Amino acid sequence: MTGAGPAMLVARDAAAFLHQRGSTPVARAVVAAEGSWLTDGDGHRVLDGHGNGCHHIGYRHPRLVDALTRQLATLPFAPRRFTNAPAVALAERLAGLWPYGPARVLFAPSGSDAIEIALKLAYVATGRQGSIAFTGAWHGAGLGALSVGGRFAEAAPMPRLSGCRHVPAYWPTDGLGDADAAARVSYQALVAAFGNGPPPAALLAEPVHSAPGLPPPWFWPAVARLARDHGSLLIFDEIPTGLGKTGRWFASQHFDVTPDITVLGKALGGAVMPLAALIARADLDRAGHLAIGHVTHEKNPMLATAGLATLDVLADGDLVARAAELGARLAAGLDRLTAAGGALRGARVAGLLAALWLRPDQDPLAVERRCYALGLNLTVDRAGRLSLSLPLIVTASDIDRVVAVLAQALPAAEPVALPAVEPVALPAVEPVALPAVEPVALPAVEPVALPAMEPVALPAMEPVALPGD
Ligand SMILES: Cc1ncc(COP(=O)(O)O)c(C=O)c1O
Numbered sequence: 010m011t012g013a014g015p016a017m018l019v020a021r022d023a024a025a026f027l028h029q030r031g032s033t034p035v036a037r038a039v040v041a042a043e044g045s046w047l048t049d050g051d052g053h054r055v056l057d058g059h060g061n062g063c064h065h066i067g068y069r070h071p072r073l074v075d076a077l078t079r080q081l082a083t084l085p086f087a088p089r090r091f092t093n094a095p096a097v098a099l100a101e102r103l104a105g106l107w108p109y110g111p112a113r114v115l116f117a118p119s120g121s122d123a124i125e126i127a128l129k130l131a132y133v134a135t136g137r138q139g140s141i142a143f144t145g146a147w148h149g150a151g152l153g154a155l156s157v158g159g160r161f162a163e164a165a166p167m168p169r170l171s172g173c174r175h176v177p178a179y180w181p182t183d184g185l186g187d188a189d190a191a192a193r194v195s196y197q198a199l200v201a202a203f204g205n206g207p208p209p210a211a212l213l214a215e216p217v218h219s220a221p222g223l224p225p226p227w228f229w230p231a232v233a234r235l236a237r238d239h240g241s242l243l244i245f246d247e248i249p250t251g252l253g254k255t256g257r258w259f260a261s262q263h264f265d266v267t268p269d270i271t272v273l274g275k276a277l278g279g280a281v282m283p284l285a286a287l288i289a290r291a292d293l294d295r296a297g298h299l300a301i302g303h304v305t306h307e308k309n310p311m312l313a314t315a316g317l318a319t320l321d322v323l324a325d326g327d328l329v330a331r332a333a334e335l336g337a338r339l340a341a342g343l344d345r346l347t348a349a350g351g352a353l354r355g356a357r358v359a360g361l362l363a364a365l366w367l368r369p370d371q372d373p374l375a376v377e378r379r380c381y382a383l384g385l386n387l388t389v390d391r392a393g394r395l396s397l398s399l400p401l402i403v404t405a406s407d408i409d410r411v412v413a414v415l416a417q418a419l420p421a422a423e424p425v426a427l428p429a430v431e432p433v434a435l436p437a438v439e440p441v442a443l444p445a446v447e448p449v450a451l452p453a454v455e456p457v458a459l460p461a462m463e464p465v466a467l468p469a470m471e472p473v474a475l476p477g478d
Contacts, residue, residue, distance in 0.1 A: 015040075015050025042068035042280075045400045045407060047386060055386040056407060058397040062219070062249040065276035066322040067402040073279045076318040077311060084310045089303075095313035102320055103288050106258060109267045111291035115302040116284060116312065120248040120274030121149025123285035124213070126302040127270045128153060130289060131211035131242045133296040139172030139209035141202050141241075143179060143195070148213060148246055157213055174209065176202050180222025184366050184394060185355040192228045199235055208239040216268075217260040219249040220394070221359035229266035242293075243267075248274035248285065249362075253323055253401055256333030256360035269293065279322075282315035328401040335408050336360035339399070342412030352376070352419040361403070365395040371420070379418035385411060 010021050015038045023034035038050035044067040047057045087093040100114040117123040132138050140157045148158040156170035176198035181191040217223050236243045245268040250260035274285030343356040354366045367373055373393040380387055388396045
């Protein structure tokens, strides 16, 4: 099978890759990315409200491209027995950025790997082997990360690490329920889990769930005290929420809490390199006799250069503070849409992360398709929730555009008062042009019927974000 047209690419993708939920088959092909925008195979441009959580500084930021071009021309790789300037500089920068005292760093080529290294460090440092995490939490696709994470259906066919325990999530499972009540149930379960059974090496959690779920202010200080009293380490997974997405460099900074280890990923590689990192209390440097993070691209200078350029762009543009401001604008817009009494039941927003719940009679996939046709890429999970993760380079008018597109895409009960950006500003968009990416009549590949793209068809699992989002 040959051909590079969008339908043909989609078909070749479906024929070439092992199928897996959420990744293959897919409905669309992308051919270009710049700033906050993607261009798909039909030439249709969309503001990317997903980016897999990687596009904080947008796509192809000139500073990133320039830094990588220069690095490529001098030192593209470093065998493990050598150190190199970008790797050391990035480790120092991250340790300096971490607001919780002296720190040391390790890099890994994926968030899942970094989570597993953090766990290994906790096992060695505490001399224990168990863990506690939250039901429904995703911490990566590796066997260790799957074991400790709380997506049981995904982990069910796999062998699992022993000693991984789970307590109910601190976020309301229906998204819009009482956050304080959910946190109280979760906390009581943690008290019981720490009280019964061997104390774990670590409690692993996202400080703000990427759904997003912000626990009440009392939650993390109380949980951290509990963990400390039992000699367990607190590991915060900030892979989707770190580096400013929620309006603080670390989402943990929304709370009066000090983690022992923070794991970053996704955006750290500037939406070009696969890069994750763990930042640990310096006094946890107790595994030097082992090779807990011994991976080939551990100190890859290209990866580190992408990390440094990303931090530069975020810091120099004051993008983290802007994420907080623009997040407030987004929240206000979504509140207006909710108040209009149309299809939107409610939304939760943390900086530039947002989750939207529709009324039960709405078809979230149809809303997603309308948004896409109107120029906004967002995702729908199996529970029917719409998710937005906007880049930190968006402007106020981009935020208004997002709200305007949603206002058009959601069946409205009454007109909504929208801010200054008229939906007219949307670039060349024929709503009809897109969804028609059907797999054409491709002989050998008919099964491209894209079954996995209908979350509705998949029976209810935990109402959480798709793995990899
Ligand atoms: C909270 C969380 N932890 C861990 C991971 C795993 O990161 P990666 O896909 O880079 O392995 C993800 C990815 O979606 C995530 O959202």
